[in-house]
Amino acid sequence: EVQLVESGGGLVKPGGSLRLSCAASGFTFSSYSMNWVRQAPGKGLEWVSSISSSSSYIYYADSVKGRFTISRDNAKNSLYLQMNSLRVEDTALYYCARGGGVIGRYAMDVWGQGTTVTVSS
Amino acid sequence: SYELTQPLSVSVALRQTARITCGGDNIESKNVHWYQQKPGQAPVLVIYRNINRPSGIPERFSGSNSGNTATLTISRAQAGDEADYYCQVWDSSWVFGGGTKLTVL
Numbered sequence: 001e002v003q004l005v006e007s008g009g010g011l012v013k014p015g016g017s018l019r020l021s022c023a024a025s026g027f028t029f030s031s032y033s034m035n036w037v038r039q040a041p042g043k044g045l046e047w048v049s050s051i052s053s054s055s056s057y058i059y060y061a062d063s064v065k066g067r068f069t070i071s072r073d074n075a076k077n078s079l080y081l082q083m084n085s086l087r088v089e090d091t092a093l094y095y096c097a098r099g100g101g102v103i104g105r106y107a108m109d110v111w112g113q114g115t116t117v118t119v120s121s
Numbered sequence: 122s123y124e125l126t127q128p129l130s131v132s133v134a135l136r137q138t139a140r141i142t143c144g145g146d147n148i149e150s151k152n153v154h155w156y157q158q159k160p161g162q163a164p165v166l167v168i169y170r171n172i173n174r175p176s177g178i179p180e181r182f183s184g185s186n187s188g189n190t191a192t193l194t195i196s197r198a199q200a201g202d203e204a205d206y207y208c209q210v211w212d213s214s215w216v217f218g219g220g221t222k223l224t225v226l
Contacts, residue, residue: 045207045220059213105152107169109169114163
């Protein structure tokens with residue numbers, strides 16, 4: 001079964017850091033680009049970051065550029081999101097989603113259930 | 122930056138046809154993807170690259186893309202189709218529409 005399982009969310013103070021992980025199974029992880037998408041409480045979907053299969057291409061939303069870092073470990077079938085300088089407005093449910101072989105050409109066809117990040121003092 | 126405009130809400134009578142639009146500048150030149158999200162659940166891809174249905178998605182779901190508007194059409198709407206629907210395109214970064222809440226009456 002193709003599956004993505006996020007972890008690492010929690011409560012953090014403004015200015016703090018958090019590292020999210022996404023464990024992939026049931027498919028050849030190294031062949032797919034991967035994405036992070038977030039959803040603030042009661043709001044719509046917001047794309048956060050994407051990484052190509054070999055980590056050669058990385059993209060960030062302007063709202064997180066310079067603060068968040070996406071990475072992956074194909075040997076461990078895992079995707080990560082290092083979040084620094086967190087702000088209250090980063091509070092959201094963070095989803096890991098599978099892309100295609102080329103970023104931007106394929107839709108996000110598999111999604112995890114998400115991990116919740118709360119930034120509050 | 123590229124923007125996608127969706128109506129906040131759409132209502133449809135049971136077993137009738139619902140159409141959810143997604144507006145963007147010359148959107149016909151882009152591949153549009155559509156996601157369904159039910160309360161408390163992760164999004165599910167229902168249409169990719171304008172017109173294609175992933176396996177497991179009913180034929181009642183279809184898509185089109187022309188001019189400045191892409192449309193998700195849900196035929197013979199069922200109560201189980203009630204959800205938020207999001208369109209998405211790539212424009213040097215991923216862009217989501219604001220989402221449309223579909224109500225089946």
